[in-house]
Amino acid sequence: MASMPDRRKVVVTGLGAVTPLGIGASTLHERWAAGEVGIAEGAGRCREFEAKEHLSVKEARRLDRFAQLAVVAAGEALAEAGWDGEPPYDPMRVGCIIATGIGGQGTLEAQLEVMRERGARMVSPLGIPQYMPNAAAAAVTMKHKLRGQSYGVVSACASGAHAVGSALRMIQYGDADAVVCGGAESALTDFAFACFNSMEALSPEGISRPFDARRDGFVMGEGAGMLVLEDEESARERGATILGEVAGYGSTTDAHHLTAPDPTGDPASRAISLAIRDAGAEPSQIDYINAHGTSTQLNDAAETAAIKQALGAEAKRIPVSSTKSSIGHTLGAAGAVEAVATFRTLITGVIAPTLGYEVPDPDLDLDYVPGEARPLVTGNGHPALALSNSFAFGGHNVALALRGAAR
């Protein structure tokens, strides 16, 4: 692999999240670590989110729910970064990449209904701008006047992680000094449930218990996770509080099956190895893994194989827990929501458990952090280093290596 010795370091200065556990990045991690489950009646709905409490009438009615979630999470991340109103950089040097797996599903279905009931002429002119998958990126850039590169990213359940990785590269390469990035999803419609049910992907019991022997599918959730990434030098110059570093990114593809992961975990393990190497690290330096951990039979087995292949003898030492045990699977948002949760883990020094994990699967033999939260133990006084995995229908694999701030 070509080395890039003088590429820029990329730090995180703001985090935001809207999830089934409530509004806020720290709320997500605190409640998960306390053992709270945001899933009810088989779905991870953002029950505490009311658009009107956060957005004007005009903003709310022009955005599908997935973009509403993105705008609110981005607002939180930007407030934490200390950007009150205006970017601290030339706006043309600030990018925005927001992922979604599906886009404005609710809008699409509602307008299809309008067309069938009242005719094509009555379909809303806001239909396309609401359901286009780039709608969240468009909304965040308009609201915060970000004028650098911006776009949406689509790779099903790896989308959010791809957005963070792409943002990392954009800053490292010098195309932007800062990027607001993340993912958002809201597709809890009867139609989407029907589609996933036809694939037998969802848990019939409506319980998300990753890595447990009884796991029987994922639980669909909705939410958004957003991060403000900045070139380290620029962030330090403006006196920003550094929360951590996006240290490495690795991405591969299974090219194996439309929906099932490659059971050997080979390409996924390569993504993990690439992320570790990209961070200039070794498996012995990894302190925690935030797993993709969907609670499907296939993912959790293939992910375990991938972790073992990439980390070798170190694999059994490293605590592995799944955010999805608390909020379900937020699809295209998941990679970003889980990157946010991983940064909160690094900031607080608290590893949240894999909730509901009680019956070990004899074939899955890693430390899945059963029971209760535990302290994050770092090796040798260096800032902690964690991995966040995302694997998708379509065979897309992403691993992010995330480092805590130097103390």
Add this chain to the structure above:
Amino acid sequence: MSVTSEQVESRVVETLASFGPDESQITRDATFEELDIDSLDLVELAQVVEDEYGVVLKGEDMKDLKTVGDAIDLIVQRAG
């Protein structure tokens, strides 16, 4: 069927208010620019008008409208 200017005004104000601006700001003299009503909002207004009065307004008909009064007058004229 003829409609009165008052009826149209009431329907237009109600519709525009649902798009965001405060109802008290929506007078005959208020401009769409002041109210932050853009071309997409006007297409939605046209759909309401078509549904209610059977008056078909195209983008071409709307592009020169500056004020709420302009829109009301156009609708009343076409409906009459």
